[in-house]
Amino acid sequence: MKPFCALLAVATMIVTPAFAADTSSITIGFTASRTGPLNVDSTGQERGFEFWRDEVNSKGGIQVGDKRYQVKFASYDDQSVGGRVQQLYTRLVNQDKADFLFSPYSSGLTAAAAVISEQYGKIMIDSGGAEEKPFQLGSKHLFMVITSAGHYLSGAIAALKEKNPHAKIAMVYSDDPFSKTVLAAAKEQAKEAGLEVVMDESYAPSTTDFGPIVNKIISSNADAFMGGGHYSDGATLARQMYDQKANLKWISILVAPADDKFSELGAAALGVTVPSQWEPQVNYKPQFGPTTEEFAKAFEAKLHQKADYHVASGYTAGVVLQHAIEKAGSLDTEKVAKALDQTDVTTFFGHIKFAADPKHHGLQVAHEMVLAQWQKANGEVARQVVWPTSAKSADLIYPINAGH
């Protein structure tokens, strides 16, 4: 027995390095806001990245020519702070030798990270920052898989116009690049639609008490609300508008209601609409990657929770990068960038295509958003797709009345 064991040990020592040498890998670097105010939304995006990595690796990895590469991550907690993002992305490139990068969560942090990715000529797939500005600075390696901020509230404006062509809108939003861009575009779209904007104000992202703001909304005689920013402030706003009975007929809040955690607000969540990059009810016919049903079921089976749009957009960042690498048949940055430029593919997340002109290079031009609303059906509070009508899973409730 002893000689057999010794032989086995020697064989293992010889054989293991041979296997290790064969197991090539691609390193993708990113930061996530595991702490700080962006934590909730960023966690969804990171789960999407991880779920994609695990799925790809379980199927043997990414096919590059006749070789398969396992996906490895190098990641850090950016604490929701822009300054840390730049330090950490520099580290990801220089020390961790990341082959490709994913964006952090939020427009502010993505803009900070994009400076580093462009400086080092690394491809960064952006699934967490919707602001257009970084794409107007001549970037060559930055690609956005989500709909950009300027179109976030287009669906909400169109749906509101259909229900009430004379609606008076209060626009109150966080003083951050993403929210300001979304609401600036929405204001123009509202004016074009003939809707009146009776209040247009931003608040500090650290605001904890929205009482004076809610009183101001009431005084403005608005019957519709559009605004918010990210999870913490959006959830607090929704609760205070409910507590103070703002009597609004329509509420659209950015980002926060797209997370299942929003249902913890109970009655304050009902009727609130949210522009969403993806909902489990949408049903695109993918040319690459899983179907919506396959993705949603596998995610729920593995993590025992439902996927939201941050999870789906994170996963899509991986799918799109994988698609481009496999098309390029190479890990060379410029070849993969060229493949991304030529990408024109439908995934479970929707149609993905990037702007090729130098003034908007990398901006998403094909993906479309939906409008979701928190509704109560069969005793359960859940998000339903209500706009566009061609994609709806339930009728839009207007006016909302549960104390708003």
Added chain:
Amino acid sequence: MLGIFASIIDGVLVGLVYGLAAMGLTLIWGVMDVINLTHGAMLVAGMLVLYLLTAALGLSPYATLVPALIGGFIVGLLLYWIAIHRLVGRPPLMSLLSTFSVNLVLIGIGTAMLGTAPFNVPVSVPGISMGRYTFPGPHILAAVLAAVIAFLLYLFLHYTRLGKAIRAVANNREAAELVAIPTTRVLAISVGIGVSLAAVSGVLIGTLFPFTVLSGDSYQLKGFIVTVLGGLGNPVGALMGGIALGLLEGVVAPFVPVSWTLVIEFSLFVVVLIAFPGGVFAPRRGAL
């Protein structure tokens, strides 16, 4: 016009809670010249007591005030012996750094264990409506409870033997020792009461707004403004300062964009520091 009146009432309601939140901070400063930078973490501890006890044991939100009060007192005693005792009477920077370090440890533990996702405690108390404006029940109840707790603290400090001992130590520690007041014990109890007040106000704030492990910072910052307005070391002044801050937030909002509120608050902070270094509501030091 009604809108401004509603904002004023709202300001007073939330200001009372700000005042209570700053009271613990100012009490500890008044007694031993220590700026307790764990104050924000203790507020969050109160919020978490509220969340955990209502979610886990199904307690009424307001019933959690009692465990927060007792728990806060015990934690305060520990804080005194761990981070403050050796530094009393030494340069303020030392206790500032010491309590700051404890604060970082506490926030780190909280973040590691609970993350920074927001918690929401739904509280159902009927509010009062005035025209189109509604004052939510939890705001009214929190303000009333804050006023009652502040009044009880006042009675305790002025009409009990221990309270008088605390005031004596605040005014002149050496003289207090000469008349056989056990000053070390009094200092420890003062920190206990200060932290208790922070935890209790954390519970009340948690009934009003969603919160995260990191929420303490913004309330601690407001606590500094309130303390400067009310006069360092003066709990009654803190309550007045809180009301003044709440009123300012309420009154300013209808006239200027809300993003200017913070600018106005901190400008006032600087003006008060220059014009009334002892505080608007407490012209003399050690006015416990």
